[in-house]
Structure formats: C-alpha cells, structure tokens
Amino acid sequence: MEFTIKSGSPEKQRSACVVVGVFDNRKLSLSAELIDRASNGYVSEIIRRGDMEGKLGSTLLLHNVRGTLADRVLLVGLGKERDFRDKEFRTAMRAAVKLLNETGSYEAVIYLTEEKVKRREVGWRVEHAVVVAMEAVYRFDQMKSQPTEVRRPLRKLTLSVPQRSDLAAGEKAAARGLAIAHGMDLARDLGNLPGNVCTPTLLGQRAAELAQQFPQLKVEVLERAQIEALGMGSFLSVASGSEEPPRFIVIEFMNSPKKARPYVLVGKGVTFDTGGISIKPAPDMDHMKYDMCGAASVLGAMRAVAELAPPISVVALVPACENMPSGRATKPGDIVKSMSGQTVEILNTDAEGRLILADALTYAERYDPEAVVDVATLTGAMVIALGNVACGVFSNSDALARELVAAGEEAYDRGWQLPLWDDYHEGLASNFADFANVAGRAGGSITAACFLSKFAKKYDWAHLDIAGIAYREGKEKGATGRPVALLVTWLLAQEGAAP
Ligand code: BES
Ligand code: MN
Ligand code: ZN
Numbered sequence: 001m002e003f004t005i006k007s008g009s010p011e012k013q014r015s016a017c018v019v020v021g022v023f024d025n026r027k028l029s030l031s032a033e034l035i036d037r038a039s040n041g042y043v044s045e046i047i048r049r050g051d052m053e054g055k056l057g058s059t060l061l062l063h064n065v066r067g068t069l070a071d072r073v074l075l076v077g078l079g080k081e082r083d084f085r086d087k088e089f090r091t092a093m094r095a096a097v098k099l100l101n102e103t104g105s106y107e108a109v110i111y112l113t114e115e116k117v118k119r120r121e122v123g124w125r126v127e128h129a130v131v132v133a134m135e136a137v138y139r140f141d142q143m144k145s146q147p148t149e150v151r152r153p154l155r156k157l158t159l160s161v162p163q164r165s166d167l168a169a170g171e172k173a174a175a176r177g178l179a180i181a182h183g184m185d186l187a188r189d190l191g192n193l194p195g196n197v198c199t200p201t202l203l204g205q206r207a208a209e210l211a212q213q214f215p216q217l218k219v220e221v222l223e224r225a226q227i228e229a230l231g232m233g234s235f236l237s238v239a240s241g242s243e244e245p246p247r248f249i250v251i252e253f254m255n256s257p258k259k260a261r262p263y264v265l266v267g268k269g270v271t272f273d274t275g276g277i278s279i280k281p282a283p284d285m286d287h288m289k290y291d292m293c294g295a296a297s298v299l300g301a302m303r304a305v306a307e308l309a310p311p312i313s314v315v316a317l318v319p320a321c322e323n324m325p326s327g328r329a330t331k332p333g334d335i336v337k338s339m340s341g342q343t344v345e346i347l348n349t350d351a352e353g354r355l356i357l358a359d360a361l362t363y364a365e366r367y368d369p370e371a372v373v374d375v376a377t378l379t380g381a382m383v384i385a386l387g388n389v390a391c392g393v394f395s396n397s398d399a400l401a402r403e404l405v406a407a408g409e410e411a412y413d414r415g416w417q418l419p420l421w422d423d424y425h426e427g428l429a430s431n432f433a434d435f436a437n438v439a440g441r442a443g444g445s446i447t448a449a450c451f452l453s454k455f456a457k458k459y460d461w462a463h464l465d466i467a468g469i470a471y472r473e474g475k476e477k478g479a480t481g482r483p484v485a486l487l488v489t490w491l492l493a494q495e496g497a498a499p
Helices: 030-038 042-048 086-102 122-137 164-192 200-213 224-229 233-239 285-308 353-367 380-386 398-411 422-428 444-453 484-497
Strands: 002-006 018-024 059-063 072-080 107-110 156-160 217-222 247-254 263-267 269-273 313-323 334-337 343-346 371-376 391-395 415-417 461-465
Touching: 002 122, 002 164, 018 030, 018 086, 030 042, 042 059, 042 072, 059 086, 072 086, 086 107, 086 122, 122 156, 122 164, 164 285, 164 484, 200 217, 200 247, 200 269, 200 285, 200 313, 224 233, 233 313, 233 334, 233 353, 247 285, 263 285, 263 353, 263 484, 269 285, 269 353, 285 313, 285 371, 285 484, 313 353, 343 353, 353 371, 353 444, 371 398, 371 484, 380 391, 380 444, 391 398, 391 444, 398 415, 398 461, 398 484, 422 444, 444 461
Parallel strands: 002 156, 018 072, 018 107, 107 156, 263 313, 263 371, 269 313, 371 461, 391 415
Antiparallel strands: 059 072, 217 247, 247 313, 334 343, 391 461
C-alpha cells in the first residue's frame, strides 16, 4: 500500500473516500465539523437520527455528501474525547481501514491523524496510522490453492496533518511506519509458514534474499560443518535429532560513520519444536511452528533497518534448527559442551531454545557489541505470567531494560521487566555438569533467562521472551509480527543516543 501526507480541508478532497472522526457522545471532530458545514448540516442531521453515536470503532459510510468533492464520507467513532489515547487512536484507525478495504474505495484521505492523542505528536500519529493500516490489510494466503481475491483492495491512503509545517515530520514518520510494517509483514509471513516449508534452510535463503534486496546488508549462512568448527555443541545438540540441517545466519548492517560498536539482535529459530525426546503432548503442538518467531522478528527488524538506513551498526544472529525425537536425538541426562566452554546437563530436551541461544550469545562476543538483545518464544510460563499483552524483558543492565520498555511503550508493542536475581539461579545446579538446562516449574521464564545470562556476561544484554505475543490463537490465528516495532523503535532511538 502507498501512503502520502497532506494538509488541507476535508470537504475539498477529490477522493473515493474522506474519513473523519466523531466523538462519543455525538460530538463532531473538527474535520467532521467542516464536512457538516459544507453539506449544510447533513452530518449532524444523520447523527441526530441516532445512526452514529461516536462509539469507539463504529463506522458509518455516507455516499454523495453534498458540498464535498469526495465520492464517500466515512464517519468513524472515536469514543470519549478525554479518553482518546494510544489504544483508542489505533482502534479507530484499524476500524476505518478494515471497512475501506471491504468497500469499493481503492484509496482514501484520512483525517483521524489530525486528532490530538494525549502526550503524542503528529509524527507518532502518522507512524502508527501506517503500521495499523498495514496490519489491518495483511493477509496470508500463499498456501491456499485458490486465494480469495479482495474485490477492490485499498491501494493508497493519504494521511492528513493539521498544518503545512507538519508535512516534513509526517513524511518522515510515514517512512518509519512503512519500514516497520514491512518488517512486520516479513516476520508474519515467516511465522505463518508451516514447519515443512519454513525450515532452517529456508530461513537461510530468505536472509540471503534480503541481502539481494538491500545491498547494505551482508549475509553469511553457516552450515553444519562450520557450526561444528565453532564448537557450538549446545546448539548442535538440539539439531541432532532432525533430518533438517541446521543453519547459523549472520546478517550485518554496518552503517555507523564513526565505527561505533554494533547492536546485536539474536533470534530463536526453532522451525518446529516437538520437544524432542521430552516430547510435547499432541494438543496444540501445531503452535510450535511459531517457535522461530524470534528469528522472524529479528529478520523483520533488519529489513526495517536496511530500509531506513540509520547511521548505526546492527548485526542479527539466528541459530536455526528443528527440535525432533529420533535415534540420533539428544537424551535427558546428556551433557554437552557449549561454545563458551561451559558444560550443560540437558535434563529436558524441550528446553531447547536456551541451548541454541547460548552459543549464539557467545558468538556475539566477537562484535564487541554496544548491547545484545535476544528474542525468543522461550517459555510457556511467559504466557501464564503476562498473557498476550506484553513480552517479558530480562536484562543484566537496568538502563537497557528501561530503554526497551520505553521503546515498547512508544511502539505500542510493550514489554515488562522481570528480575534476574541470584536466588533464581540456584535451581539450575547440576551434580554432573556446570549447570542443568532446566530448574523447577516455579518461575520458569526467569530461570530460563538466568540460564541465558550465563552466556551473556561480557556485554550489556537483554532477553525478550515473546512466547505470549508472537502469535494469536482462535479466529485471528496467526503470527503478529511482534516485537518488530519495539526492536526498530529501540534501535532508531540509539541513532540519537550514540556517543
Ligand atoms: N517453545 C517452547 C516455549 C513455548 C511454549 C512457546 C508455548 C510458545 C508457547 C519452549 O521450547 C519450551 O518448550 N519450553 C518449555 C521449557 C520447560 C521444559 C522448562 C516450557 O515452557 O514448557
Ligand atoms: Mn521446547
Ligand atoms: Zn521451543
């Protein structure tokens, strides 16, 4: 979809549709007021009749409104004016775009971006309008033999800003939003692909294609022999049960003019997690195709970074493999040696994410990174703790954790910090190796993060446990593209923060 920024009066827009807001209870926004005046009170008449109360997310499509140059006027309910915040803005925007996409308009001019949102500037509104619009029209039908055509899909949105002096900020924000949305689309597509298509090999190919598309990205895809040579015994112990060969994907975007240290993103790329010999129960096991969503979000973030090309350096590392039971699979009690030299007693082969991330975190040391952030669908306990709203944020640096939480807040892609206190490490003790890969059930997300922290001692590090936010179940089943927005917002904030 294409986006443009404009400043001008709604009644003068020659467009298939002009979209204006109505507050609860029946209060016209400024742009709705202008349409009302141009049409001699037509909008207020309709509202008096009770067809649009202004309830958040409600819509009413009007045709041939006199005094305006547009074919249609879409009224969108904004809810109570004093409650119009981040979530409400996004809800109204989503409702408008969903409706536009299902009606005859292939383009529209949207005035919702003119409405004041508490504590947010025009740039925030434009960026989020773009992200939400792209999210709303996203479809995944590449696996259907007969994709259902959208009759007249929405092709172009014009977002209105209050003043001409807002145009520059609006355009910059639209570019940011579009890059984030493209990254999220990539993450969603990869996440939604089934395990028999989205293999470690495919992830490697997609990374290589990304570098073709964005020549500033340098990609290297390591195969089994190279992974062995690096001594990644922990990663390889997970891959060993599968016929699918593992991949270790490295993507570099080195664009810091002063050669500042890079930010490293690490994504868990388990393309299917059966649990291995500690096999999972059958119900909902299909969800484990999403166990590469950390990797997908890291690739999505790299795509956004490449598109925007900020003056910072960013590296993505993706250990990718399948976790399968077989005669060659790792068994409970097996002890492996990680790339760091530390040995691990694998008491549960289903705690595999931490085993592959451990070696990637050690590999990250070679970049002398400014900070490392790993992203992983790591624990079921995370879904219990924070549900589908926020991801868990764990860090050995409270300052870094605060940055990530703030970025999540700004991106409406939130994370919440949990502790990594020493007391939580005790459960990982092993009589036979340096430590075990699991502790008890209690505090499972925290002990998993504690395990990772043992491999992230040489730099500032944070871990995002995205098990609850990476995908949705039920009617809207599918990958969400989260936390691409959080990651990109955080990285772009570093552009200003760099020394
Ligand atoms: N990929 C799972 C975590 C997961 C569970 C993600 C549910 C999304 C939804 C991970 O590899 C796993 O199996 N974790 C175990 C750890 C346990 C064995 C200590 C878990 O959470 O049960
Ligand atoms: Mn598992
Ligand atoms: Zn897993």
